[in-house]
Amino acid sequence: MIRTIFYLLLVGAVMAAVAWLASYPGEVTVVWQGWRIDASVGVLGAIVLAVALAAALLTRFWVALVTAPRRWARWRRERRLRSGYAALSAGLVAVAAGDAANARRAAKRADRLLGAPPLTLLLTAQSAQLAGDEASAQRHFLAMTKQPETEFLGLRGLLARAMRDRDWPRAIDFARRARALRPDTPWVLTTLLELQTRAADWEGAADTLAQAAAARALPPTELNRHQASVYLELSSVAARDGRAADALRYAKRAYKADPDHPATAAWFAELLLEAGRRRRATKLIEFEWTRHPHPDLAAAYRRARAPATALAWVGDAESLAAVAPAHSDSHRLLGEAALEAGLWGEARKHFTAAIHAAGDAPPAILCRKMAEVEERDSGDQAAARRWLTLAAEAHPDARWVCDACGVPHAKWRPVCARCGSFDRIVWRMLDRPLPVSGPAVASRLSAPLGEPPPLS
Numbered sequence: 001m002i003r004t005i006f007y008l009l010l011v012g013a014v015m016a017a018v019a020w021l022a023s024y025p026g027e028v029t030v031v032w033q034g035w036r037i038d039a040s041v042g043v044l045g046a047i048v049l050a051v052a053l054a055a056a057l058l059t060r061f062w063v064a065l066v067t068a069p070r071r072w073a074r075w076r077r078e079r080r081l082r083s084g085y086a087a088l089s090a091g092l093v094a095v096a097a098g099d100a101a102n103a104r105r106a107a108k109r110a111d112r113l114l115g116a117p118p119l120t121l122l123l124t125a126q127s128a129q130l131a132g133d134e135a136s137a138q139r140h141f142l143a144m145t146k147q148p149e150t151e152f153l154g155l156r157g158l159l160a161r162a163m164r165d166r167d168w169p170r171a172i173d174f175a176r177r178a179r180a181l182r183p184d185t186p187w188v189l190t191t192l193l194e195l196q197t198r199a200a201d202w203e204g205a206a207d208t209l210a211q212a213a214a215a216r217a218l219p220p221t222e223l224n225r226h227q228a229s230v231y232l233e234l235s236s237v238a239a240r241d242g243r244a245a246d247a248l249r250y251a252k253r254a255y256k257a258d259p260d261h262p263a264t265a266a267w268f269a270e271l272l273l274e275a276g277r278r279r280r281a282t283k284l285i286e287f288e289w290t291r292h293p294h295p296d297l298a299a300a301y302r303r304a305r306a307p308a309t310a311l312a313w314v315g316d317a318e319s320l321a322a323v324a325p326a327h328s329d330s331h332r333l334l335g336e337a338a339l340e341a342g343l344w345g346e347a348r349k350h351f352t353a354a355i356h357a358a359g360d361a362p363p364a365i366l367c368r369k370m371a372e373v374e375e376r377d378s379g380d381q382a383a384a385r386r387w388l389t390l391a392a393e394a395h396p397d398a399r400w401v402c403d404a405c406g407v408p409h410a411k412w413r414p415v416c417a418r419c420g421s422f423d424r425i426v427w428r429m430l431d432r433p434l435p436v437s438g439p440a441v442a443s444r445l446s447a448p449l450g451e452p453p454p455l456s
């Protein structure tokens with residue numbers, strides 16, 4: 001619009017000039033080197049205009065000629081970049097789709113067209129990894145760590161490789177470097193934690209957990225359980241080294257971090273006992289027995305009460321069981337104490353109650369205990385054998401089991417001895433070793449079992 005107005009104005013001005021010249025005619029004479037030119041003012045104006053136009057056109061042509069190579073190069077560069085980024089996109093899509101051959105081809109093309117910008121390095125490393133060329137992938141991940149934009153991604157690639165190779169010292173080094181770059185990234189913190197626990201670097205693990213708490217990198221319940229596990233191990237190490245005060249301090253922290261952790265209460269109670277705080281230990285065990293009865297708690301309670309005889313222990317066990325009288329573990333505790341003291345009738349009563357309390361699937365230990373009662377009380381070998389048969393098919397006893405690999409452990413530990421998983425050992429029944437067909441079990445359970453056959 002503005003251009004149109006401008007041109008209209010220009011044409012108007014030229015017309016006005018022509019009209020003005022026509023109304024004021026005149027002549028111009030030029031004499032130069034023996035030449036004489038006579039012309040009207042209008043013709044001279046036209047000549048000057050033509051010369052100016054020709055000069056302008058010539059200048060434009062000259063500029064276009066001079067800048068042509070530069071513009072050609074720019075056009076080529078832009079076309080190259082466009083093709084390069086198209087190859088890069090195609091390569092990233094191929095990597096995501098797991099198409100190794102196309103990914104590799106696209107990576108090469110992108111690398112040739114784009115040089116080696118950060119993204120090309122990543123694509124080349126990933127495509128090499130996809131094609132199983134680990135050496136090349138490693139080289140490219142290493143190259144990525146040299147550039148600030150890709151250092152973190154490069155470290156991630158190197159860390160993953162080191163972990164696959166089970167090269168723990170290198171892995172921990174990469175994880176620490178990644179944490180230095182991005183201290184709040186959840187996967188960095190959880191990976192570092194796993195590596196530190198593998199390397200038994202418990203102080204380091206405690207620091208990492210504190211960082212994870214600040215960065216909210218883990219759900220609160222998981223964080224608390226991990227903290228309890230790390231403090232438990234720090235306590236256990238301190239106890240082994242004879243640093244009783246440190247051991248107790250860490251045990252207390254572990255218990256505070258996660259009172260529901262299956263191993264903290266019994267350990268804390270043990271250390272309270274060692275520190276001579278018997279009353280506190282007893283209170284703690286009685287409180288925990290109402291929440292999570294456990295054989296370790298019962299053992300700690302026995303040490304706290306230090307009964308002189310098996311009969312005295314029956315009395316102590318009764319005071320502990322009284323806090324959760326209906327619980328299967330309370331009956332089991334009383335049954336075992338009675339069995340030890342030779343009180344067969346009491347033992348039978350409590351094991352029977354424990355079996356009832358355990359529901360349809362009594363654990364094997366209770367069946368074995370009943371077999372023992374039968375044998376020692378009435379000498380009924382047939383009844384004892386029936387209980388033992390049931391024990392063989394019953395749920396295996398609860399014990400410390402790694403939830404990651406299913407391997408049982410004699411006692412709780414922070415890291416699985418078999419698979420190295422951190423904080424996966426829980427107190428539970430082992431998985432049933434053999435599949436038992438339903439009718440077979442039903443017929444056994446409904447068969448007469450002698451003295452009370454409570455399983456139905």
Ligand SMILES: [Zn+2]
Nearest residue numbers: 402405416419
């Ligand atoms: Zn395991």
